[in-house]
Amino acid sequence: MPRMKSLALNSISDTRELDLNTFCPNVESINIGSFTDLEHLEIEDCFRLRSIQVYSNPKLTSIEFGSHPEAESLYCSYNGFSSLSLKSLPALRDIDLSSNEVLSHLELNEKTSISAILIQGCAFQSITDILKCCPSLRELSCSYNKLTELDLSDNSNISELRCEHNQLTRLMVPQGSLLEHLYCHSNQLDEDALNTLFDSLGQVLEPAIYYPTPPRQYRISFNDNPGADDCNRNILNDKNWIVENK
Structure with missing residues (x-):
């Protein structure tokens, strides 16, 4: 479905892998939620993505982002991430990674335009490097972590x-x-x-x-x-x- 602009798939079981690269390469918005068995998601070649929503997939422990130069919002809460790199998403403005209970490491580009970061309910011990990358930050929610400073x-x-x-x-x-x-x-x-x-x-x-x-x-x-x-x-x-x- 190369002409598809928006895709929503929710509450599906018995699916371990999902490849959107060949299924809908021109998609601009994805909503992938509540896949009880999803372990691998391929979106590297979906270059036109602007909105990424991938949430409530407890067995999904990582996402390999390709080049998504237009992606502005990322909503990836309630997954199984422990580490995540967002360096290939240079246009991000809003990030919600809340309730990834073992997430303790996040990589960003230097001097981003990110204005909101929601990481409550994760496992961060320090977010100093994250803050240095976000001079335009307006909203920060980092409650229920392990921060000391x-x-x-x-x-x-x-x-x-x-x-x-x-x-x-x-x-x-x-x-x-x-x-x-x-x-x-x-x-x-x-x-x-x-x-x-x-x-x-x-x-x-x-x-x-x-x-x-x-x-x-x-x-x-x-x-x-x-x-x-x-x-x-x-x-x-x-x-x-x-x-x-x-």
């Missing part, structure tokens, strides 16, 4: 961060940051680490009756950290941040 000082566009349920003892964000959501609860951040984080956050404008629309709100959660009870919450109050308990 997270430094976003050079990711000046970050506006949403979810890093709860790790082992973080150190968390740094760009000076003057205004993040709509900053969830860092359930980590190992002590009093000094939390106060340093609070000092880095930007000043939120106070609501005023002359606003034509309600002002944007900025929220933070930091409960269930060793320093949560003794940290200086007045820093957040003075900056008009909303504190949530998760």
Whole structure:
């Protein structure tokens, strides 16, 4: 089916291999989900792919990507990946690799245009190299990993961060940051680490009756950290941040 532009195959069993190279080489969007027995997927020669959705295939432990210069979105959650290289997808903007429970290594091109990375529920111990490749990053969800440090000082566009349920003892964000959501609860951040984080956050404008629309709100959660009870919450109050308990 060389003229096929979109392909969706879901909830199929007793299929170990799937070759899309010869079946639909010109496909632009694929949705391959819930194959209980899928172990091998061939898409290397599908050069026109723009959207790749491959999810809930527990026996699929790797994908060999060919050259996909137009692929902008990658949704590959709930598979069996332990390592993945995305260097042949230079146009990526959104990545969702969440709930690949053994995924601990991800390779990206240098200086990508990626704006969103979702890797919650994986096994990363460090994502320093990933962050260096994503200067345009706006959204990061890395909760439920094995991270001990997270430094976003050079990711000046970050506006949403979810890093709860790790082992973080150190968390740094760009000076003057205004993040709509900053969830860092359930980590190992002590009093000094939390106060340093609070000092880095930007000043939120106070609501005023002359606003034509309600002002944007900025929220933070930091409960269930060793320093949560003794940290200086007045820093957040003075900056008009909303504190949530998760």
